Amino acid sequence: MIRALIVDDERNAREELEAMLQETGAVEIVGSCANAIEAIKMINRERPEVLFLDIQMPLVNGFELLSMIDDDIMPHVVFVSAYDDYALKAFEEKTLDYLLKPVEPARLEKTLEKLSSRLHSGSQPAYDTSELRQIPCVCANRIKLIDASQLIFARSDLSGIHLVTPQGEYFTELTLKTLETRTPLIRCHKQFLINIAQIDEITLLDNGVAEIKTLAGHLVPVSRRYLKNLKETLGL
């Protein structure tokens, strides 16, 4: 059974695809999400093997969603869209396949065959994911897009990942690893990323650790492991 996740903002479209995939008997649906935030959470938790991804979605579209997924858990991607004139061309070779809505069962079979053989050969999907300009954050009952250049630092704790900006703190489903690779933030601690443009001063402490004071006055720890890396980045 192939473990699949469906992402589409229209409920009817999701249900139809769920039904069709189930009819094939070859797929186990691990989830069905209406937006990017839900999808990232689900991907991080369920690690699906394949993503059936709608392109046109509110706030964060299908392409943008891809750049929010960690490389090491990147599933194979099948785009599903009603727009055959979309900028799919660029992604055509990178993605496993793309399907046009309404989806024909025979066409879907072919996609699954292709998928099976890929999974069998164990090839890792690698998509040319672009730099993240905006990071979707959950705040109360809406989603806010935070400009990546606005970040001061990011930290993780038991409740999840928090982004600190001059406007306040936001919760995001993206992992530190994704943020580290796709934004200008650099790692300074196992649980912290820092925007070096926001550093005011670095105090070296005992035991080879350090502490960063940001321009806004936040204190961010630097672990021994990442101090060297930080110094190199700063040209020290």
Add this chain to the structure above:
Amino acid sequence: MSLILALLQQMSVFLVIGYLFSKSPAFRPLTGETLRTRHKIFLYFIFSAFSIMGTYFGLPVQGAIANTRAIGAVLAGIIGGPLLGTAVGFTGGLHRYTLGGFTAFSCGVSTTTEGLIGGLVHLYILRKGRPEQIFSPPIAFAATFFAEMMQMLIILLLSRPFSDAVHLVQAIALPMMLANSAGAALFMSIMRDQKSMYDKFGAIFSARALKVAERTLGLLTKGLTPQSAKQIAGIIHEETGVGAVSITDHERILAYVGLGADHHREGQPIASDLTIRAIRENKVIYADGVHEFFTCAISPQCPLGSALVVPLRVDGDVVGTIKLYEPKNKLFLNLNRTLGEGIAALFSDQLLRSRYEEQKNLLIQSELKLLQAQVNPHFLFNALNTIIAIIRKDAGQARELLLHLSNFFRKNLKRSGDFSTLEEELDHVGSYLKIEKARFEDRLEVEMTIDPGLLKLRLPTFTLQPIIENAIKHGISGMLGKGIVKIVARVHEQGACIDIEDNAGTYCDQLHGGGLGMNIVDRRIKNLYGERYGVQVSCKPHEATLITILLPFQGGTIS
């Protein structure tokens, strides 16, 4: 006393010649507002001739000549200025000098002086800013009277023996002063009348040209058609009074009005050599009926003898001709010739404009077609996908949605007409919204508030659809939360208002670029009803986009 009568008598002969002059083409230069050097030289000869004639018609009195020589010199001065006056005076004076007598020299000097006096009066009138007084008879009278007084004075001063001079002046002063002044005044009055007749003639001509322009204005907005040509030919025929008027395109007679209409039939191919030449050579052809004749190619009994053929041009290409005819027994008036050419120029401009309008409309039409075609695939596939999903759960609803989809497309296809009622537009949009509602479910809510009095409002077809589609495609569909589209039709003091509001507020960035659909809707309305009407956009980022369509409205229907 007898001298006065005699002088008046010779002055009458003089006036007859003056009258004939005023009727001759030689008078023409005087009808213009300003005199050119060429005209002045011409007038020099004319007035010099008058002056010399005045001497010849004179009566010998006591070894001198009682004469009307002054009239030519003074009038030349008043009309043409000091230089012309002095020149004419000098010429007349020189001529008098050659005739001899004891006043020969003084008369020569005095005539030159009189011309100069006339010229000074000319300058004086101009300086006062009353150029219309140049042709005033009282001023001519006063100026000549004064000039004659000066002449008498000069005779007394220069002629010797002095006693003879005194004697002479006593005899001729009064008769000459009166006769010359009256002659100058009458002569001026003849010229003034003739000039004002020319002015009136010009005014009639202008009025006629303006009337043709006014009556035909807008007739050619739909281009050169048999209908518009017929109306225009009728108007030209009426206003110019020529024998017949015909309008052709580059192959056929579109309209024919007047004499010979029995055999010059509308719809016939062009038969006349003149017309074919006018079209081929792209120039005005004039057969005046004197040197060149118009010969009817169709019927030998045709009463027409002269013709003017003026090509109608659009962008330099001949698209047709206007022809004016006169019968064989009538002269083709120069006036009508000028008028005909002017009218053709006017129509050429109108045709150019109509072609421009036509192309503009074509462009809008084709853009609209493109828009209609462009909308459909995206909408169609998403709609079908939704319906396919619904079939599994609720066959009844799926059936209903398919009927809406079919209604939407049928209306889309059928809507080739230019106008629909608001009711029809709302029905079309209603089907569209039903399908989108099924697709977006709770994420789309539609609120409609329609003034029932506006249901019969006529508006350009496909006005609402692109704007409502914009609100959903670029607004609501990008929202995570609930999207609300409000459609309000209301009567406003400036007309009928249709508001389409969404709560996405995503249109702000595009405000200046403007969506293609919205631009076309706006331009079509402005094209049809004027700049006051059309589409207005206001946007609050992330809160609302409000599109307002303003249309003319009076009591329920719009023509």
